[in-house]
Amino acid sequence: MKIVDIKEKAVPIKSDISNAYIDFSKMTASVVAVVTDVERDGKPVIGYGFNSNGRYAPSGILRERFIPRLLDASPGDILNEEETNLDPHKIWNVLMTGEKPGGHGERSVAVGTLDMAVWDAVAKIEEKPLYQVLADRYRNGQVDEKVFVYAAGGYYQPDKGLDKLQEEMKSYLDLGYNVVKMKIGGDSLKEDIKRIEAVLDVVPSGKNLAVDANGRFDLGTAIEYAKELEPYDLFWYEEAGDPLDYELQAELAKYYKNPMATGENLFSMQDARNLIRYGGMRSDKDILQFDCALSYGLVEYLRILDMLGDYGWSPRQCIPHGGHQMSLNIAAGLGLGGNESYPGVFEPFGGFADNHPVEDGYVSLPDVPGIGFEAKSNLYELLQTVAK
Known part of the structure; x- marks a missing residue:
């Protein structure tokens, strides 16, 4: 061939x-x-x-x-x-x-x-579906039949007030998600707290909300936010500082006892290893968000997983960034902790197969060969234009 x-x-x-x-x-x-x-x-x-x-x-x-x-x-x-x-x-x-x-x-x-x-x-x-190929090669054939997914949204938009933010988060719960995520750091701490409290009014508890600063903060600001966020007992506090500032991440862990997440902007096994060595990440609670589509692909991701095993980390602490079917297949085939999702955002790339709705925070995968793009009609329509 x-x-x-x-x-x-x-x-x-x-x-x-x-x-x-x-x-x-x-x-x-x-x-x-x-x-x-x-x-x-x-x-x-x-x-x-x-x-x-x-x-x-x-x-x-x-x-x-x-x-x-x-x-x-x-x-x-x-x-x-x-x-x-x-x-x-x-x-x-x-x-x-x-x-x-x-x-x-x-x-x-x-x-x-x-x-x-x-x-x-x-x-x-x-x-075979990719998740089955991966399970056969690397996990003795064991596949997770459904994968935890959370709804990433809560972006800053023109004229998007608290009411619209609440409506957005309600819509994700209505779609079957149990955990939602919103952006912080694009406004003042005072205004972000108002936004967080507005969302907490519509989700069951702090455990149903994650926040993401996209690497915006210096150490002082990261700690200020940490002190304000900790009482809410959030699902996680994500990427407070620059992704390569491992000292900031390690220092922040001294001030924030609840789960933190980072890693989506680290693009190699070596960088991921430095995070584990020097970033103060805690294997019993923190989440690693490496995205294979941005970091040299699944071949490199397998190296990252091997490295994590050497340092005592479980694959279940990995919830990849990206919100696409590739990461979903990896999660199901290799036993990760879940996958990101972007309901209605970054289409047609975001989201999963047609007729596979999110139910109680989990989604299943189609039994079709490959990654399953053919089972997502709007994405497959675009992909076909590239091959012509």
Whole structure:
């Protein structure tokens, strides 16, 4: 078998929403299609991938470096021993040929986008859902039949007052979510507390609400917020400071006894390991949010999980960022603690398969080969345009 073509397209995911750091008015994402010569049901197997929200489309380095590098590779460098399927680990090595260590930047996003498409193709060629492929390879076949998901929202928007914020959070509860998340740090502490208390008026308790500062705070501000937030007993306090400021995270843990979450903007196993070594993260309560689509793909994510095991962390403490079906498959197949979700936001990339609603905070996955994009109609419609 062989890869016959790889196509890329940058598409907008623009929105008028903003968090504490950026707005999404000009945000884009790369979509790739890896076309193989394997046929199923009379059609070529095509693997699809895209990068998660929050990072722009890495079109240039995909087209100039990584796609040509993969297309130029010999079959022995990208196929399994039987030469019947792609080998994602070999492909990762091909993609990273000639790349120096460190300086991850947008490179990790480009590789993660291609990696997603490769795994989608691998599972389609095996004619299994990706979560089953992962469970068979890495978890003795055990699959979580449903996965915990939380609704991420509560963004800052023009003319969005407390009433609209409450309506938004009520709508997530009505959709079946038990935990919702809102942004903080885009306004003053006083105003953010008003917003938090407004949401607490409509959710059952603090345990049903997480807050996310998107790395906005210096240490002093992070501690100020921590002292105000702690009495609410929130689900978690997320990414208070710069993601690479491990000292800030470690110091903050001295002032905040409740769960914290971070990691969505760490893009390699080495950075993840430094967080575990130096960030003061607590394996009995804190949550790690590494996103494979932004951090060199599932191949690197498997290395991260191995590293976490070495430091005594359970995969259940991992709840990936991104809100997409790739992370959902990883959670179900590898036994993670859950997955993010963006109801009605970042469509068509966010959300899960049609006819698989969230029920009591959990969602199931479709029994279709691959990642399951074909079971999400609005997303699959877009993906097909890339492959043409």
